[in-house]
Amino acid sequence: MDIKKVNSIRGYFYLFILLIPVIVACQSNEYEKRYTPKSVTDYTKIKVFGEEQATLTAPPNVPPPVGNRPAKKIFVEMEIVEKEGEMADGVTYMYWTFGGSVPGSFIRTRVGDVVEFTISNHPDNKLPHNIDLHAVTGQGGGAEASFVAPGQEKVFSFKVVNPGLFVYHCATAPVGMHIANGMYGLILVEPEGGLPPVDREFYVMQGDFYTEGKFGQQGLQPFSMQKAIDENPDYVVFNGNVNGLSGDNSITAKVGENIRIFFGNGGPNLVSSFHVIGEIFDKVYLEGGEQFNHNVQTTLVPAGGSAIVEFVADVPSNLVLVDHSIFRAFNKGALGILSVSGEENKAIFAGAIMEGIYQPEGSVIQNMPKSELEMEAPVNLSKEEQLIAGKNLYMQACFACHQPNGEGIPNAFPPLANSDYLNADVDRSIDVLLHGLSGEIVVNGKTYNSIMPAQQMNDGEIANVLTYVYNSWGNNGKVVTPQMVKAQRQ
Helix, strand or coil: CCCCHHHHHHHHHHHHHHHHHHHHHHHHHHHHHCCCCCCHHHHHHCCCCCEECCCCCCCCCCCCCCCCCCCEEEEEEEEEEEEEEECCCCEEEEEEECCCECCCCCCEEEEEEEHHHHHHHEECCCCCCCCCCCCCCHHHHHHHHHHHCCCCCCEEEEECCCCCEEEECCCCCCCCHHHCCCCCEEEEHHHHHHHCCCCCEEEEEEEEECCCCCCCCCCCCECHHHHHHHHHCCEEEEECCCCCHHHHHHHEEECCCCCEEEEEEEEECCCCEEEEEECCCEEEHHHHHHCCEECCCCEEEEECEEEEEECCCCCCCEEEEEEEECHHHHCCCCCEEEEEECCCCCCCCCCCCCCCCCCCCCHHHHHHCCCCCCCCCCCCCHHHHHHHHHHHHHHHHHHHHHCCCCECCCCCEEEEEEEEEEEHCCCHHHHHHHEEECCCCECCCEEECCCCCCCCHHHHHHHHHHHHHHCCCCCCCCCHHHHHHHHHCC
16 A cells, blocks of 8 residues: 555544544533533522512422412511420420421422521520521521521521522531421422423421430430431431321322422431332432433432422322331331322233242241340230320331231231231230231131231230220220230240
8 A cells, every 4th residue: 555645544543533532522512502501690690570478388288389480589487496296106206397397398489589588486495596598509508697596586588599409407506406306398499480380299308316215115205416426316207207198197199190299308317218119200300400310219319408209190009108228117117108099000000910829848937037135024004005005016017018097908918907817816816926927817708828927026015016906997996915915925
């Protein structure tokens, strides 16, 4: 080959190599032009037209969407209240709240709004407080300007210049303690034109709580600073308490509705693995910002962070909201119910299509893990006290299989409601909890064949949960004592 041609080709090759960074840079610049959001400077220039009193809501409710309204001056009024409330059945806690609820009131704005924020500290409160809004660009997110003593109020103002879903919290020292007592909430800054419309919106926040008593210990439980420092919570809950999104507080929707959940994590310590059992998130706004992902099973939400999740309720079911760090859900309270009603869709979920017995060689009843602690001595409680303690245990350990109303799961877990099997023999019921059960049983005329593991409960706990079951859902009202359990255990 001609040497001149070879040198010419080699020259073009080297030139191409040199031009690659230029080409990439041009493409990158084009990408930035297309996908970089407006700057704070751009949003700062948005003009304000008119005034409006903000509508604030307690969880799980959300204020109406902003729609396509122009930027306005928004007046927000929020009262700080320290009050005793229910943490779990029979357990109370001294909450410190924004607006009287945990999490605090939901604030809804749009980018470019000017917010005039009045914060008042109820005169019966014991401590000073303030508010740090992550949506605020300025000293401490407003914390310094909002520091307020009991019986006083402060007014401060800011312009929201970043669209997204932001956490707010108290930042008065000790900051961790104020947050751990429930002082957090969400402020939404919608983009220009508003978020796309959906059928239902809900407000949910997770928080970890640290009490002197263990999970379920009755009475008013004080805050434990040492457990908080050790990051060892007794409760991890949605919307401030174990029953915050279950039972009478369950949220509802209909088949075919598009659902949006504004989810935040107040912390103060734990990261949430937010998941809805029985659904997939069609869209997740990552960390509450403008970028989103599709078809997500579980999304991580850091302490002091948020996410917006959306999905269509495709089939009727009780969707279960959990922190998928799963012991937090079933043993510490991070569990809620979204009840979806409507017509079934067999094309999406056909349910059980076959039932049979499978018992491989060596199959045995499993035991729940044994605690390193010795079983506690039985404590004789009144019937009313047993019912409270028993319900708390049931909602912790039993309801996922047997359901909150004791109806069970067809073809899988037998009902406890109005159960002829339970009502016929209380000693047999005690034995099932102590030693487990496998093989066929007939309950209310239907055959079930599954495995019930032996439970790691002391005599008093078994007595309490059975007394609760026997006195619920049409059962015979039997009272089970620790002595009866002890006799069966021996």
